[in-house]
Amino acid sequence: MTILPWLAGTLALTAVSEDVPVFELLPEAQQTRLAACGVDAGELSRLLELKQRPFDQDFEGGWREIAGRDGCRLAAADAIESYMLFARPYGPEHTKILRWHAGQMYAYEQRTDKAIAYFRATYDDVESVAFPGPEWNLYVDATLAFLRGDYDALVAARDELAVQPVPEERKESRRKMLADNPNMTMPEGFIDAPMNLNVVKGLVDCFGKPYSQAYGSCEKDE
Known part of the structure; x- marks a missing residue:
């Protein structure tokens, strides 16, 4: 440890x-x-x-x-x-x-x-951890960039995370979860999205605001 x-x-x-x-x-x-x-x-x-x-x-x-x-x-x-x-x-x-x-x-x-x-x-050692591996590390990258005020690094992490492949078995697991919990509301595109992509998008949209606002509750300024 x-x-x-x-x-x-x-x-x-x-x-x-x-x-x-x-x-x-x-x-x-x-x-x-x-x-x-x-x-x-x-x-x-x-x-x-x-x-x-x-x-x-x-x-x-x-x-x-x-x-x-x-x-x-x-x-x-x-x-x-x-x-x-x-x-x-x-x-x-x-x-x-x-x-x-x-x-x-x-x-x-x-x-x-x-x-x-x-x-x-x-951070995961991606050579020894199959899941979530790169997705998790990119989520960490994005969060650190947000806290450090590095917008370019935050956007780069988001863009790389967005193109990570999502295994079909994970998609099926998500479909089952939604079917078993009809009252659960998830973000649009949840089934096909890489892990934590929606959170990272929120950090980008609310860059410069406190983490307490940007994480999960901040709405993008129009």
């Missing part, structure tokens, strides 16, 4: 007695943010006991519930960081998505340096 600079020194804490609640091992600033968002020692322990899927994907019981509270995105990042350090996520692919989500929390709060560090730590 790649350890980001500000987390490296914290690893020594994992060797302390299990009798000490993880909450008490965190820096004071993290404890303060978590407590202000309703996460005390007991709640953090509950979160760390979750399997990774409910911790990462459950909107009512994992880090996303924290992020949904007013002013609590940084506390959500604290929870994700704690999970990566103390819950031992299984496999590099699963750690990758936690890093991405931590980066998003920092990007939403315009903590750009930390966001970039986390996003950069999610």
Whole structure:
């Protein structure tokens, strides 16, 4: 697991007695943010006991519930960081998505340096990872370019992502998902589009606006 600079020194804490609640091992600033968002020692322990899927994907019981509270995105990042350090996520692919989500929390709060560090730590080795491989890396390229204010690099990443082939089995999986969920609304062209292309188009259309607006909610100026 790649350890980001500000987390490296914290690893020594994992060797302390299990009798000490993880909450008490965190820096004071993290404890303060978590407590202000309703996460005390007991709640953090509950979160760390979750399997990774409910911790990462459950909107009512994992880090996303924290992020949904007013002013609590940084506390959500604290929870994700704690999970990566103390819950031992299984496999590099699963750690990758936690890093991405931590980066998003920092990007939403315009903590750009930390966001970039986390996003950069999610690149795939395309020679060893068949999926999503190039699509994911181009998504990372585009997001980093947006945060750095590099419009040309952002457009280049979008254009390269747009021509990536989409396997037929993925298209069929998407068709089935829509058929099984008739109330689900997806962007036009969803079935045939490379992964995250619609998000990247939004970053291009809303270039110069905060990530919190450009990601998923910003409309192109006419």
